[in-house]
Amino acid sequence: METMRDRFAPVVSRLLDEDPRVAVVLAEIGKDGFRETMARHPDRVVNVGIREQLLVGAAAGLALTGLRPVVHTFASFLVERPFEQVKLDLGHQNAGAVLVSAAASFDWPAGGYTHMAPGDVALLDTLDGWTVHVPGHPDEAETLLHHAVAAGDDKVYVRLSAQSNRQGRVIDGRHFVTVREGRRGVVVAVGPVLDAVLAATQGLDVTVLYATTVRPFDAAGLRRATRAAGTDVVLIEPYLAGTSTAAVSEALADVPHRVLGLGVGRRELRRYGTVEEHTAAHGLDPAGLRERIGRFVGAAEQVGAGV
Template sequence: MNATVAEAIAMRDVFISETARLLDDNPRLALVLADISAGEGRFAQAGVDHPDRVINVGIREQLMVGVAGGLALAGLRPIAHSYAPFLVERAFEQVKLDFGHQGTSGILVSVGASYDWSEGGYTHFSPRDVALFDTIPGWTVHVPGHPDEVTGPLRAAADSDESVYIRLSNRRNAEAHASPDGKLTVLKRGGQATVVAVGPMLDNVLAATADLDVTIAYAATVRPFDTQTLRELAGTTADTIALVEPYLAGTSDHIVNAALTDRPHRLLSLGVGREDLHRFGTPDDHDSWHGLDPAGIRASLSKFLSV
């Protein structure tokens, strides 16, 4: 079972503290906010310490991303941060134009994931964000499943000239497992199927497959996807693959299918459904409704493996 929101908030806390340190150490780095987190602890102090490189544009997310793109054109390395639906879906035109079309790069860091703040309603849900990034070439996408998996990708992004999206969540696994090189981490080996768990889905997958003869691989970096290791693992399980993602079901199907295009294979895709459920509930409720709790994952896998 995923940890509670109170415990999981540490993922964003790590991001805030580390970004403040990076702003102190790297004069090229800039932070653009749209009110979210602007007054919190280290960010508030960073605004005092670096008023020319910490910019709060108010509740104007499209402007936030546009300003970040402009800072990139001026030679700075921008970080833009807000809830996922505001940062990616609401401001997607600016991501497409001010970064993609202009040939600039920056770091986008979201919170809220697919339905972390479920009481906020559908305006705060964002299961489509990673699928949207697949429409713009060149983005690296990290989906940490534990607070300890945030710092490494953030530091690497700050030192690079790549376009990077870091998808933070209030959901978390009990332990960190991410590989520092972005490769799949193999946690268990079996013979029936290869099950790839993305980010905070891992603990639910482990609970669902505890007594199944399957290989479990963990991914915290999903773009680029480690297709080399996937091919190697799939070859040991008769090219039978299950993919469990914390965002829109089927988001990574095209990558898996392309990686195995020369081999017959079977693919089960589990993730957030496309239907608007018109429900609030808790994040655990939404896991259950979308079949992403241990019982739902187990039922889907058992049916898939029995065919």
């Protein structure tokens, strides 16, 4: 099955051909997908080697000359290792770039903890002005890559994953999509967890919102959903649990509400295992989600009934 990352090089190569502002900066990883494009545009496809700090610094330099750099490597090497350069070279200098990651939280368990980055979105959340896209299907990844490159000189993070929902949704790069409507709570599913969330909430009287853009957070969309479904919110993210609970609380600051944040736990799982085993260990499989969402919604029903 085609992955989100399979779409990356073809989409960005077409953008390189169409837009003279677009440049690509790589650090070895992903270079094979750009061999032909590099021959066509040797001045706008740059491979810095295994130097991730230079990867981001070079992208910032290109941005300061007026180019729109697209920067790609694994999430742990794109956000965590060169975080100082992300903070200063891009943020402090107000230089825009599109950071496109691969491997996500635990997409390559055999790579070990050095190749896992469940805290990437939370880390970027300490900085100002970042747009964060989390597609859940290759079609959505293609749409969001186009949005990211076209976003003027903004700072954008596109988080690609090997995990995917079975079908893509129509998205606009800004708003949540209502997938199911209910009356006893709102469940927000981010990116590739949607299929598991839909399976876990089957038969539960809850509204399910689908989020592929989490920064800016669609506060208005969440508020609209809570008017009919109530202000108990379950947030399921494919990265560090609780990353966006503050955004939920801010959106509902003027009304009583409860928030349950589910996602990747902080405890390091030291056996390689498989993606499916990691997913289950973090409670992100349908059975694990059903148990925790059901308990949360059930508790809300008991409180409402005065039990």
